[in-house]
Amino acid sequence: MEKAKNLDEANEFFEETMEQIYSVLVESGLPDSSVESLKKMIEEESHMDALEATEEYTRCFPYMKTSSLIFLLTQGWEQLCTRNDYLKSKAEKKVTALVADSKTEPEVMDAAVAKREEAGRICTRGNLKLYKMRALKLVWEKKEAGDVEGGDEEDDGVEIQ
Numbered sequence: 001m002e003k004a005k006n007l008d009e010a011n012e013f014f015e016e017t018m019e020q021i022y023s024v025l026v027e028s029g030l031p032d033s034s035v036e037s038l039k040k041m042i043e044e045e046s047h048m049d050a051l052e053a054t055e056e057y058t059r060c061f062p063y064m065k066t067s068s069l070i071f072l073l074t075q076g077w078e079q080l081c082t083r084n085d086y087l088k089s090k091a092e093k094k095v096t097a098l099v100a101d102s103k104t105e106p107e108v109m110d111a112a113v114a115k116r117e118e119a120g121r122i123c124t125r126g127n128l129k130l131y132k133m134r135a136l137k138l139v140w141e142k143k144e145a146g147d148v149e150g151g152d153e154e155d156d157g158v159e160i161q
Helices: 007-027 032-043 047-057 066-100 106-145
Strands: none
Touching (some): 007 047, 007 066
């Protein structure tokens, strides 16, 4: 999927990916109440929490096509990080504009700086999750391609009696 060119497009791409995630979860037999819970998290702007909760479902259903969900989660994290980068950039521009304005009230400046710092923390948290999901996706890609070594295939010189 292409990278979003603006915040609205980033939100749209993220929503599309979440719809795909909901479909995979429903097809895997996840109860409707759990899917609705994820949707509520998104409505409440708890995007990271929703993706983290979705990741937990990869461990719950042995018959689920886990790789499909991992690939979608990776895509979701990429889109969420793009979205968060736009929000962080917006907060940085706001602080820059306030610094340039000599009439800025100290409490307004403090609030803008706090918002910028929070945006930075959110970006860091999201990026860490994204890197984890990229690594997990790579493992699944190798597993599906048959490239993952099985541990019992090599003779390690130990004889079991």
